[in-house]
Amino acid sequence: MKKATVAVVGGGPFGLSAVKNLREAGFEVTLFEQRDTIGGVWASSEDPSILTTLPTTISNVSKYRSCFTDFPAPDDTPAYLPAPQVYEYIKDYAQHFAILPHVKLNTKVVKVVRTKDDTKWQVHIRSGKEEASLVFDKVVFCNGLMQIPCVPTLEGREKFTGTVIHSQAFKRPEAFTGQRVVVVGLGNSAADTATGLVGHASKIYISHRRGMNIFPRTHSGVPLDLQFPRRLLTIKNLLARFVPRFSQWLFDREVRALTTSVYSLDPAWRIHPPPTIVSHQPTITDTLIPCLHAGSIASVHGIQRFLSARSIELLDGTVLTDIDAVVLCAGYQPRLDLMPDHNPTATPQTKAFVATTGYRGPPLARLYQNIFLPAHADSVAYLNYNALTEGAVPVGDLASMAVAAVWANQYALPSPAAMNKHIDAHHAWVASLAQGDTVYAGIVNEGPWLAFLNEAAGTRVNEYLGYGLRGWGFWLREWRFCNLCMGGVLSAHVYRLWGRGRWEGARGAVEKANRDVLGKREEEGKREEEVLLLSGGAAL
Numbered sequence: 001m002k003k004a005t006v007a008v009v010g011g012g013p014f015g016l017s018a019v020k021n022l023r024e025a026g027f028e029v030t031l032f033e034q035r036d037t038i039g040g041v042w043a044s045s046e047d048p049s050i051l052t053t054l055p056t057t058i059s060n061v062s063k064y065r066s067c068f069t070d071f072p073a074p075d076d077t078p079a080y081l082p083a084p085q086v087y088e089y090i091k092d093y094a095q096h097f098a099i100l101p102h103v104k105l106n107t108k109v110v111k112v113v114r115t116k117d118d119t120k121w122q123v124h125i126r127s128g129k130e131e132a133s134l135v136f137d138k139v140v141f142c143n144g145l146m147q148i149p150c151v152p153t154l155e156g157r158e159k160f161t162g163t164v165i166h167s168q169a170f171k172r173p174e175a176f177t178g179q180r181v182v183v184v185g186l187g188n189s190a191a192d193t194a195t196g197l198v199g200h201a202s203k204i205y206i207s208h209r210r211g212m213n214i215f216p217r218t219h220s221g222v223p224l225d226l227q228f229p230r231r232l233l234t235i236k237n238l239l240a241r242f243v244p245r246f247s248q249w250l251f252d253r254e255v256r257a258l259t260t261s262v263y264s265l266d267p268a269w270r271i272h273p274p275p276t277i278v279s280h281q282p283t284i285t286d287t288l289i290p291c292l293h294a295g296s297i298a299s300v301h302g303i304q305r306f307l308s309a310r311s312i313e314l315l316d317g318t319v320l321t322d323i324d325a326v327v328l329c330a331g332y333q334p335r336l337d338l339m340p341d342h343n344p345t346a347t348p349q350t351k352a353f354v355a356t357t358g359y360r361g362p363p364l365a366r367l368y369q370n371i372f373l374p375a376h377a378d379s380v381a382y383l384n385y386n387a388l389t390e391g392a393v394p395v396g397d398l399a400s401m402a403v404a405a406v407w408a409n410q411y412a413l414p415s416p417a418a419m420n421k422h423i424d425a426h427h428a429w430v431a432s433l434a435q436g437d438t439v440y441a442g443i444v445n446e447g448p449w450l451a452f453l454n455e456a457a458g459t460r461v462n463e464y465l466g467y468g469l470r471g472w473g474f475w476l477r478e479w480r481f482c483n484l485c486m487g488g489v490l491s492a493h494v495y496r497l498w499g500r501g502r503w504e505g506a507r508g509a510v511e512k513a514n515r516d517v518l519g520k521r522e523e524e525g526k527r528e529e530e531v532l533l534l535s536g537g538a539a540l
Contacts, residue, residue: 003028004407007136008417009338011107012040014383014396016141017068018403020097021501022140026405031099031126031163032137035107038094040144042087048169051146051332053083056196060188060284062223065515066391068093069495070503072512078361079223110133112139112339121379122500128181138379138407140400145384145392145442146332153183156306161383163325167193170327180322181205181313184303185329186212186271191285193327198287200294205320206288209302211274213255213282214289216262222366224284225391227258230465231486237447240278247280255282263289269299279433279443281389282490331365333362334442337396344373344382349427362441364427368419369452370444371399385442388449394492395453410500411456458500465494481507488514 004027008018011033022029036042045052059066059081063073066141071093079083110124124133145401149166157164167189173196181201183194194206196242216225231530235512239247255277265271274280293296300315303326312320336345344365360497367384369371373380383396405411413419418531427444433439454461463470465485475482485494496503 004137006138008140010143011038013393016094017397018140018400019099021400021404025408031103032107033105034381039087039090051168057083061391064489065225066393069394069492072509080217141382145334147335150330160306161309167329173197176201178202179324181325182207183327189331191288194297195287204297207300210273213274214285215282229487235343252276265499279439335490366423374416374419385478386444387440387442388446398453402453459495460499489517
């Protein structure tokens with residue numbers, strides 16, 4: 001029997017794991033990548049029209065939580081990989097699982113339309129000056145969460161003669177040597193941009209309208225993202241399900257307390273109060289707060305308007321003069337328009353969402369679980385429309401496992417009517433977050449969404465690490481390992497411990513991650529003891 005064919009759009013981590021998981025499920029897969037290399041944003045480029053990391057970028061999620069589910073990061077790499085090492089790790093993954101023969105580089109997908117007989121998908125591609133169209137049974141869009149730069153409209157922009165760029169075009173800090181620069185935003189891109197300018201620009205302002213939860217990468221010698229084990233997240237998700245307002249208040253309080261336990265914040269910086277952690281990802285930076293303390297970066301209010309060729313008025317009335325450049329770190333939107341006749345954002349919005357006061361982004365996409373197009377759920381999937389605080393790489397891996405299982409008839413989706421009803425409920429939830437606040441269009445309700453992916457992918461994580469009979473039975477048989485999974489490192493490899501995608505090395509990888517982190521805690525404890533001994537000796 002001839003294998004069903006699948007086109008995958010985009011050669012980043014999501015696209016590569018989609019190729020691997022779909023092939024394992026029995027599909028014939030071809031990946032199209034418009035650049036000359038795989039790796040997505042981790043493949044650095046000097047092209048200002050392409051979003052990539054800088055060579056100096058460091059991952060914001062530790063390698064224990066942001067790795068492929070069945071391919072651990074190398075032992076000799078740090079907990080937080082620099083961008084060049086992430087790129088090499090992604091290439092190693094593609095090499096290990098023989099993905100590269102199924103990849104067509106320098107090939108841009110222009111559009112995807114239904115064939116005339118309404119049975120398959122016609123994928124129009126362009127490679128150099130040559131154009132062609134190929135027919136596939138199914139299509140998976142993995143062309144990134146961050147495709148279209150968000151550029152705010154600022155009054156008086158035409159008066160300003162300095163440089164105004166989006167952070168996508170920020171490639172070399174040394175290009176701003178000796179300049180007075182305003183960085184707009186307080187997210188991860190803004191923090192990286194502002195701190196990257198230190199030592200190059202003569203004056204750096206970070207301009208923001210609201211606060212933010214700001215964390216360092218490590219706390220007490222251990223990656224900060226490992227301070228939240230599965231057991232704590234399970235409790236959080238249960239509270240969010242039954243008492244959402246209390247859950248939000250409780251965890252916002254805990255997150256704020258974590259920030260202030262690590263950093264001393266000057267109220268003049270207006271970093272607190274931050275927005276809710278439910279709908280706003282925290283900023284991960286080791287250097288921004290120290291730079292604010294040192295005075296190498298100045299925190300100022302948001303931009304009100306451009307006043308003249310070199311001056312800017314802020315929301316509090318302050319005027320910044322002799323400004324040479326403005327870098328807009330205003331975020332991105334995913335690209336969902338490659339199917340002009342089946343655009344998931346072209347449908348009418350729910351009344352609740354239309355009435356929101358804070359949201360300023362594109363229309364919400366009508367996708368079941370932010371993945372499946374209801375009218376063609378058996379042949380179209382989007383893996384570029386989910387935003388949550390989990391590590392992106394394993395989430396993309398898990399999501400493509402779920403898509404593969406659905407299309408291989410190993411998991412049944414509900415009817416189109418039921419899917420649309422679920423979409424309406426999800427949009428109402430997004431609308432509730434967007435009342436008077438901004439929210440990312442692709443946000444997912446983390447607990448239920450991950451539970452769906454695990455169920456569809458057949459990982460059985462919900463059963464073995466849940467509180468049903470199988471979960472209690474697993475705890476009774478292997479309480480040490482169960483406690484390691486629930487209270488130890490939140491390892492991406494738990495998704496491969498059981499079920500359809502089981503990997504023989506998963507248990508060893510989970511145990512090794514916990515040994516590594518335990519070693520880091522012990523090293524930090526010894527350092528603290530040495531500091532105490534030295535300080536005691538100095539006092540004597």
